[in-house]
Amino acid sequence: MPELVDRLAALGGPEAAPPPPPRTEGGTFPDLPGAETGAVVLRMAPFPNGVLHIGHGRLLYVHDHYRTRYRGKLLLVFDDTIGSEEKRAEPEFFDLIQGDCELAGVRPDAVFYKSDRIEAQYPWAVRVIEKHGAYVCRCPAELLRENRAAGRACAERSQSPGETLDAWKAMLSGGFAPGEAVLRLRTDLADPDPAFRDRVLFRISDLDHPRVGRKYRVWPMLEFSWAVDDVELGVTHVLRGKELVIEDRMQRYIWDLLGVRGPPFLHWGLLRVREAKVAKSKANREVRSGLYDGWADPRTWSLRSLDRRGVSMEALRTFILSFGLSLSDIEVAAETLYAENRKAIDGATVRRAFVADPVRVEVEGYPFDLAAVPLANHPDRPELGTRPVRAGPVFYLARRDVVAHPGEEIRLKDLVNVRLPATLDERGPVRATFVDRPNRRLPRLQWVGADGAVPVDVLEVEGTHRTGLAERAVAEASARQILQFERVGFVRVDAGWTPGTEPVRVVYGHP
RNA sequence: GCUCCCGUAGUCUAGUCCGGUCAAGGAUUCGGGGCCUUCGACCCCGUAACGCGGGUUCGAAUCCCGCCGGGAGCACCA
Structure with missing residues (x-):
């Protein structure tokens, strides 16, 4: 059937295919x-x-x-x-x-x-007054509100344009104190929308303005x-x-x-x-x-x-x-x-390792040739290159990760498999043992090599701080650089941080 | 209370003016799977909506009426 429509369209007949549906992104x-x-x-x-x-x-x-x-x-x-x-x-x-x-x-x-445009307002006020479109009201704010709600006119509403003009001039020349008089629009007190009845146009204020000080006392409403x-x-x-x-x-x-x-x-x-x-x-x-x-x-x-x-x-x-x-x-x-x-x-955004609430873990039997390894900066973008990362035999792991796998084999991500101890001795170092190298489907834990680990302070969205350790490369980031802390989220190196100083200060962005 | 505005999935949005191509599209979230030794990304699959009730019509998300729900305004603030 679509073919038929297309052929008819090609003939330019009245059955021409309709334009593509107007699908939009947002x-x-x-x-x-x-x-x-x-x-x-x-x-x-x-x-x-x-x-x-x-x-x-x-x-x-x-x-x-x-x-x-x-x-x-x-x-x-x-x-x-x-x-x-x-x-x-x-x-x-x-x-x-x-x-x-x-x-x-x-x-x-x-x-x-x-x-800068206050004086430009005044001639317009005069024009409105001359059209009998406004009056100077001396009611206290509260009475004005009550009258408005009730749809009731105050005595001054019947001013003639001439009287209003005189009162307006008195406002401008300082004849009233703040709150003593306002210029109000004359709409319709029976307007169904109470909010619209005789709204205030100008009022008096002697507050100090940051740009013009006390140059004006009669200010227009928005x-x-x-x-x-x-x-x-x-x-x-x-x-x-x-x-x-x-x-x-x-x-x-x-x-x-x-x-x-x-x-x-x-x-x-x-x-x-x-x-x-x-x-x-x-x-x-x-x-x-x-x-x-x-x-x-x-x-x-x-x-x-x-x-x-x-x-x-x-x-x-x-x-x-x-x-x-x-x-x-x-x-x-x-x-x-x-x-x-x-x-x-x-x-x-390059990937970096960060471990919060770190626990020091020594791995017995850790292979000497893996003291340092190159790791990709981005899992899907080889063009972003690799960085050398110092690894074992001593690591920092997140406490949460260590306690979650007592006595189990786990994989240090991108590295080797080790067995964690069954119990966690709060005093002494945690001793794990090397198992083997091939990637197996084990729980994969984030790690930071103890050699070269740098302290990091993460400012979180709630304004709190979280501290931890990151790999050496984080200390080489530039201020304002965005990083992804693996398994944590995107962070930005704080603009106020001085490269080379510790801790590295970063601000948490989002997952 | 009065006035105005808005109601499409958990969320945001397209479609509503000009009724049929909408058994309603996209994004995000959520669930499942694949892949990349992480978070995430990417690929595949899935859940999920026209507020309710009438009416007009061959046909209504779309037009009409009523209701319900949500928001804003009712400052001598902006």
């Missing part, structure tokens, strides 16, 4: 509405109160995907308005976040700061500032998480009021990596207190920490893009990322 990304190749402008807007973590991967790579697809421009706009007492911009993150983008391979075409900046920066499409959908409506409402045309919005759903309990404030606190060893501490799940663990940013990109632009909430296991990373690094 998630889908819809076309950006009205997008023109070469004319797309996107913007990412992180708040500078922490380094970028695995969850920001979606922000980075979704934007980068569309930038590439439409050969557009990507702006990095620090959303550093004044925030709140609890959520404040902090100076070091401007550079750290730019470094994170660099690390992730998503270099912005331009960088802006919202704090929605208003983006109603202004998405237009003034020429953004053609806004991509954001779905927790910000109500902000779309706000922006559109303001644009409609002013007769301005703004860009369309697209969203993605929440992404959670099961193992990554990302708590930015906790991470910040622990880094500052010194409990975490910096922004690349594995417990932060920051991009820096993933890099430190040997997770390739290209693997992260593939992982993130596999979810598409779906609006569903995603909870995925880190294992999926690890599987992606294996594909990226396995072929180029």
